[in-house]
Amino acid sequence: MENRRRIITKNISAKISSIVSSLKTNEPLKNHTTYHIGGPADYFVEANNPKEILSIFILSKKERTPLLILGGGSNVLFADRGFQGIVVKLSGDFKNFSFTNEVLSAGGGVITQALVKASADKELSGLECLAGVPGTIGGAIIGNAGSKDEWIGSIVSSVEVINEQAKIERIPKENLEFFYRGSNLKGSIILKADLNLKKSLKNDIFSKVEANILARQKTQPIGSWNAGSIFKNPEGFSAGKLIEDAGLKGLQFGGAKISEKHANFILNFDNAKASDVLELIRIIRAKVKEKFNIDLELEIKIIN
Numbered sequence: 001m002e003n004r005r006r007i008i009t010k011n012i013s014a015k016i017s018s019i020v021s022s023l024k025t026n027e028p029l030k031n032h033t034t035y036h037i038g039g040p041a042d043y044f045v046e047a048n049n050p051k052e053i054l055s056i057f058i059l060s061k062k063e064r065t066p067l068l069i070l071g072g073g074s075n076v077l078f079a080d081r082g083f084q085g086i087v088v089k090l091s092g093d094f095k096n097f098s099f100t101n102e103v104l105s106a107g108g109g110v111i112t113q114a115l116v117k118a119s120a121d122k123e124l125s126g127l128e129c130l131a132g133v134p135g136t137i138g139g140a141i142i143g144n145a146g147s148k149d150e151w152i153g154s155i156v157s158s159v160e161v162i163n164e165q166a167k168i169e170r171i172p173k174e175n176l177e178f179f180y181r182g183s184n185l186k187g188s189i190i191l192k193a194d195l196n197l198k199k200s201l202k203n204d205i206f207s208k209v210e211a212n213i214l215a216r217q218k219t220q221p222i223g224s225w226n227a228g229s230i231f232k233n234p235e236g237f238s239a240g241k242l243i244e245d246a247g248l249k250g251l252q253f254g255g256a257k258i259s260e261k262h263a264n265f266i267l268n269f270d271n272a273k274a275s276d277v278l279e280l281i282r283i284i285r286a287k288v289k290e291k292f293n294i295d296l297e298l299e300i301k302i303i304n
Helices: 002-017 050-063 112-121 137-142 202-219 239-245 274-292
Strands: 023-028 040-047 067-070 076-078 083-090 097-100 103-107 156-162 168-172 189-196 256-258 266-268 301-303
Touching (some): 002 050, 040 050, 050 189, 076 274, 097 112, 112 137, 137 189, 239 274, 256 274, 266 274
Parallel strands (some): 040 083, 067 083
Antiparallel strands (some): 023 040, 103 189, 156 168, 156 189
16 A cells, blocks of 8 residues: 555656646645644645646546645644645745735735735725734635624625636625635635725724734734634634633643633644644533533634
8 A cells, every 4th residue: 555655646746746846745734834733745835826726726636636725824733644635835926916006916825914014004904804813815715814893805806716617717796705704715726816995094004903913912822833713603602711611721632732811722832733632622612512502613624
């Protein structure tokens, strides 16, 4: 079986290398996530333009090899055994963005904080809700990221994606659906997005950005290795408060620990394994269900 695996790897590696210039095999995924957890990816590539990523997408279908698009590496937990397939990181053209009056066009691989700052410098408001939120704009749109009261979905005017038919498609605002921590874009590969911003005073924008960052620093374990909120807030409840009231703050398993600052964060504080985090997730769900009869829904993505 191991010999056959090497032959398949060599075969697919050659095909991938004919498409992109950057390919790594058996690349540790812990090096590419905010959790610093995860085994190796069979193939780790950087795609620089829509043609490359479309070709990789078609190849993955033809070879029946799983494909995963990785943004900033936040909000995701990879298994200890890694990912048996192709992991693609958007680079090159996907890191570009530009402004046309009050419209921001950004590649799916642009880091959110770069857009927050650039928009503020242009005296354009709308992205303050992403201040302090890690990751890329593509992932932020798919997960409808934002603050407690504002979300990015409200300013998205269109997205360009690769659909299941291996076609590049532009989806206008009227065909987009955004809801709490989600959208109808799940499973899509976002190549580019247009965002409608509004002219505002630079001082007002930076004040709001600073306030949002300070609020996160005050309530969240900023600076630690984590993947953001583990669970979505059930309607009418705070997941962190439920976990805290279940007496689980500070609970440790292996190298993972439930944050003492915000119980909806599980930290990698001592070379944690994915299995350590998963055990704490299991305990949290069981205890909250037992005490409050509430089923917690995951916000992070667990990739097995």
